[in-house]
Amino acid sequence: MSDITKQSLTELVENIKNKKLSSTDITKAFIERSENSKELNAYITEDYTSALDKAKKFDQKPNLNLKLPGIPMAVKDLFCTKDVKTTAGSKILNNFIPTYESTVTDNIWKEGGILLGKLNCDEFAMGSSNETSFFGNVQNPIDKDLVPGGSSGGSASAVAGQLTPITIGTDTGGSIRQPASFTGTVGLKPTYGSCSRYGIVAFASSLDQAGPMAQNVKDCALLQEVISSYDSKDSTSVDFKRNQYSKELTNNIKGKKIGIPKEYRVDGMPKEIEDLWQKGIQYVKDCGAKTIDISLPNTSYALPTYYIVAPAEASSNLARYDGVKYGFRAKGENLIDMYEKTRSEGFGAEVQRRIMIGTYVLSSGYYDAYYLKAQKVRKLIKNDFDEAYKKVDAILTPSTPSAAFKIGEKTNDPVSMYLNDIFTVPVNLAGLPGISIPAGHDSKGYPLGLQIIGKAFDEQNILNIAYAMEQKINFKNKITDWWIK
Amino acid sequence: MSIDLKTIKHISKLSRISVDEKKAEKLAGDLNSIFDFIEKLNELKTDNIEPLTSVAETTLKLRSDEVKSKNIREQIVKNSPQENEDYFVVPKVIE
Numbered sequence: 001m002s003d004i005t006k007q008s009l010t011e012l013v014e015n016i017k018n019k020k021l022s023s024t025d026i027t028k029a030f031i032e033r034s035e036n037s038k039e040l041n042a043y044i045t046e047d048y049t050s051a052l053d054k055a056k057k058f059d060q061k062p063n064l065n066l067k068l069p070g071i072p073m074a075v076k077d078l079f080c081t082k083d084v085k086t087t088a089g090s091k092i093l094n095n096f097i098p099t100y101e102s103t104v105t106d107n108i109w110k111e112g113g114i115l116l117g118k119l120n121c122d123e124f125a126m127g128s129s130n131e132t133s134f135f136g137n138v139q140n141p142i143d144k145d146l147v148p149g150g151s152s153g154g155s156a157s158a159v160a161g162q163l164t165p166i167t168i169g170t171d172t173g174g175s176i177r178q179p180a181s182f183t184g185t186v187g188l189k190p191t192y193g194s195c196s197r198y199g200i201v202a203f204a205s206s207l208d209q210a211g212p213m214a215q216n217v218k219d220c221a222l223l224q225e226v227i228s229s230y231d232s233k234d235s236t237s238v239d240f241k242r243n244q245y246s247k248e249l250t251n252n253i254k255g256k257k258i259g260i261p262k263e264y265r266v267d268g269m270p271k272e273i274e275d276l277w278q279k280g281i282q283y284v285k286d287c288g289a290k291t292i293d294i295s296l297p298n299t300s301y302a303l304p305t306y307y308i309v310a311p312a313e314a315s316s317n318l319a320r321y322d323g324v325k326y327g328f329r330a331k332g333e334n335l336i337d338m339y340e341k342t343r344s345e346g347f348g349a350e351v352q353r354r355i356m357i358g359t360y361v362l363s364s365g366y367y368d369a370y371y372l373k374a375q376k377v378r379k380l381i382k383n384d385f386d387e388a389y390k391k392v393d394a395i396l397t398p399s400t401p402s403a404a405f406k407i408g409e410k411t412n413d414p415v416s417m418y419l420n421d422i423f424t425v426p427v428n429l430a431g432l433p434g435i436s437i438p439a440g441h442d443s444k445g446y447p448l449g450l451q452i453i454g455k456a457f458d459e460q461n462i463l464n465i466a467y468a469m470e471q472k473i474n475f476k477n478k479i480t481d482w483w484i485k
Numbered sequence: 486m487s488i489d490l491k492t493i494k495h496i497s498k499l500s501r502i503s504v505d506e507k508k509a510e511k512l513a514g515d516l517n518s519i520f521d522f523i524e525k526l527n528e529l530k531t532d533n534i535e536p537l538t539s540v541a542e543t544t545l546k547l548r549s550d551e552v553k554s555k556n557i558r559e560q561i562v563k564n565s566p567q568e569n570e571d572y573f574v575v576p577k578v579i580e
Contacts, residue, residue, distance in 0.1 A: 301528075
């Protein structure tokens with residue numbers, strides 16, 4: 001079957017259960033396509049031999065009750081995988097081989113998933129274009145020299161390019177939803193506390209969440225069902241009753257109240273984004289939902305708040321990379337010199353920039369003016385959502401203020417790069433779930449996404465809304481295989 | 486506000502990241518444009534607002550203080566940059 005890689009996760013699982021395909025067939029097909037797709041630079045580490053072994057082992061005694069029976073998949077290289085190199089896209093972890101497994105990936109393997117390899121990402125997940133990776137930028141399958149978004153750029157590229165049927169990313173300020181939007185795929189950032197952070201290379205611990213990325217909403221729901229779990233190894237993991245997201249998925253959203261926040265109509269937003277949003281509003285109405293105009297008055301303060309909170313937490317988290325216990329070490333004349341050279345040579349420019357911002361805002365004399373101030377504004381932003389959710393069940397916005405841009409277009413202007421995350425960042429600050437679904441194309445034919453934001457732990461509801469909208473939108477991703485010779 | 490080269494050198498010391506003149510100038514430019522953007526927060530009055538430290542509204546769970554990972558010394562030192570099976574090795578500290 002030559003079209004194996006074109007199948008959705010749901011179809012692949014069905015075909016395994018019907019014995020029309022074996023895990024080996026599927027694994028071979030994705031390996032072959034990945035081998036032919038090196039131009040995308042989606043992988044940092046390939047684990048094909050081991051994947052085939054695992055597939056063969058699965059086929060010898062297939063357990064068809066599992067949720068991902070013998071399904072191969074590649075994951076973002078931010079998840080620690082036991083005995084498989086984990087770099088976080090950084091030189092400083094270029095030789096790091098974890099001796100333990102992240103909870104999220106462990107959940108996947110327990111349900112029958114098979115690791116294909118580790119996917120490229122912005123260094124320590126800091127970036128919106130996958131251009132900060134030590135392992136080079138990633139190509140967007142949509143068009144040559146187009147960024148796939150970031151930081152889960154390799155993940156988005158691999159799903160859109162059909163190098164993996166599904167994947168997982170992490171989202172600290174938009175790193176799942178923005179690349180999903182740029183590549184015409186679906187990406188869910190779950191509620192903070194839904195998926196364990198254990199074994200994920202930390203960026204900003206009060207914001208980081210792992211989440212699923214897929215070609216459609218149903219696949220996304222199934223993967224969320226697998227990865228979300230309470231975990232005592234993550235002190236902020238929340239013990240709540242998790243839904244069977246894929247089984248409970250319904251397109252019946254009649255009577256749901258959807259908020260449309262006026263503050264997301266930002267200055268300079270292209271008309272095609274506004275038009276897309278209006279189309280989205282019409283789609284939810286067509287599904288029987290009601291739209292209500294709402295206000296999230298502190299929206300414009302979210303990005304400045306994020307660029308204090310996230311770097312502050314990052315500067316603290318990344319203090320562990322000192323060349324002593326693991327990772328890259330530079331030669332130094334003494335201990336301090338070794339630390340300083342290791343970090344100067346081991347971290348890339350964007351990571352150093354953020355460590356410096358974080359160190360500054362936490363330093364003596366500036367803490368109150370910046371960090372404390374940002375935490376107070378963060379409270380205001382969360383209050384905005386709490387207030388809105390008294391009136392609505394979910395909120396609909398564009399995912400990004402533009403479609404994907406060209407490689408190199410924004411690398412010299414950090415602030416213009418940061419503005420990519422203007423619609424996604426507030427969701428992380430408030431700890432809410434958000435999903436991006438492909439909803440149309442811009443004038444160049446590049447995909448555009450819409451975001452549905454939910455109440456905390458209400459993933460089922462936003463998945464349902466996304467599912468209903470998906471059927472109305474009937475989006476077709478234009479993948480030409482331009483990179484395959 | 487403006488972040489000068491002296492401040493950059495100070496932050497780089499605190500961050501344990503060595504910075505030469507050229508890099509310091511580039512960083513000063515970048516950080517100034519980022520902080521110009523961040524200054525927007527000063528528009529907001531926040532005197533009586535409680536800072537939000539965590540969105541997880543649960544209290545931290547307690548657990549018994551037990552050793553769960555035994556005999557993992559080998560695993561712990563496995564990734565150390567300088568090989569020595571028992572210790573982490575660093576440049577000489579005591580003169």
